[in-house]
Amino acid sequence: MKYLYYPGCSSKGTSRAYEESLLSVCRKLGIELEELEDWTCCGATSVVAVNKVLAFALSARNLALAEQKGKEMVTPCPSCWLMLTKANNAFREGTEPADKVREALAAGGLTYNGTVNVRHLMDFLVNVVGLEKVRKAVTNPLKGYRIAPYYGCQIVRPYAQNDDTYNPQNLEKIIEALGAEVAQFEGKTTCCSGALMATMKDDGVEMSRNILNSIKRASANIVVTPCPLCQLNLELAEFDEKQPWKETELPVLNLSQLVGLGLGLAPKELGLSRSILPGVEKKIKTAKKYSASLEAAEV
């Protein structure tokens, strides 16, 4: 089956590596994706702060274009997923501002009937592709890694798609399917600061650093997140000029980069060199050696 793919703006910019790894992983798993033609921004958390009708119209426009192509759409970005879901709910339930948005779409010659299902990549991997299929495709089990599942906020709030809002488990399931160990830490759904990293950097860095510190206390050696903005913000906090990058900083991977590692894909296919932190590829290798030596010492 072919799935529509909605990349979201960050996939073409700061989060290019998310798109590269996502496409590589899907190719490897034999999943056919078709990028939604002429898609535009979902509005994220910014447009709705200025213009609500426009925010919903932007998302609904993408849904209307998708409806002409298929029924199932997948996106790697929790913020896009949330905005598209909110627009979808408004159309399906007939709640405000659906009528105005319908009018705006009509002005551009589009209609939307509420038939497109949008899934985030995490839910897609667990519940559509299936963990069994992922497990079978693993050629490079991530044994020896302790991986911290950092969800961020919007993937579990206010809606958690096939997961628990307070204690989500989908990332843990994926980590285990890849043969790695889960590093449980406090604050796996705590906000990374979102757009405040752009507008109030010192506060944003502090919020992201708190999360990283809690992850370090859990002795994790890799962080995985399903959100492009969380990945960027944690990396920016590690790269902050006031606290120069140190050897102890953790590699922060997006979901498909981690899955790709387990599937034995090459670093280039996963865009590992695009990380803000230099030398992430090397760090991943040393992390494994270090864990292996610890394990040997325990035995």
Next chain:
Amino acid sequence: MKKKTLLESEQHRNFLEEIAALPEGERVLSCLQCGTCSGTCPVAPLMDYAPRQIFAMIRAGMKKEVLTSVTPWMCSSCYECTVKCPAQIKITEIMYALKRESIKQGLVSPGTDVYRFYQHFTDIVSKHGRMNEMLLMMKYMALRHPVAMMSRVPVGLRMMMTGVMQVQPHRVKNAESFQKIVEKATALEARQ
């Protein structure tokens, strides 16, 4: 709170009703003042009034104080308060509504310019269809925050090196239809 006495002439008795009449505000009348929102909010320390206080101020008719507060602009949309509120108030949505209301009334807090970020974001998307991160940061920072912008040069250079910095803004294929949607949506928003 800075002000101790709120004169009758300064009170907007129907402010609570105005907020309750918003599509997001249906449950605002059930606020218990329990403080769960303030307790869970990760950005409460950045606010002049924590969310619980905002709801108390709405009830007290302190329209101007609420709309000029920096509180809504600090909200990072993490929805922690929304899922935890025992009265099921859609707090995040109300924060969005307060942002829009303060823009409409020309009361945006002088204490923050986060508003400019959202406005530039909206303008770029309305014009080009997709976000261009570099353009947004330039527009937001170049004139108002030149020193802060300089401090971000190292990370900017790193992003150039790794090839994640998009230079050219996007072009929508069906630009005519897109622009009509934007215009219509903006007109409908203004009419509310």
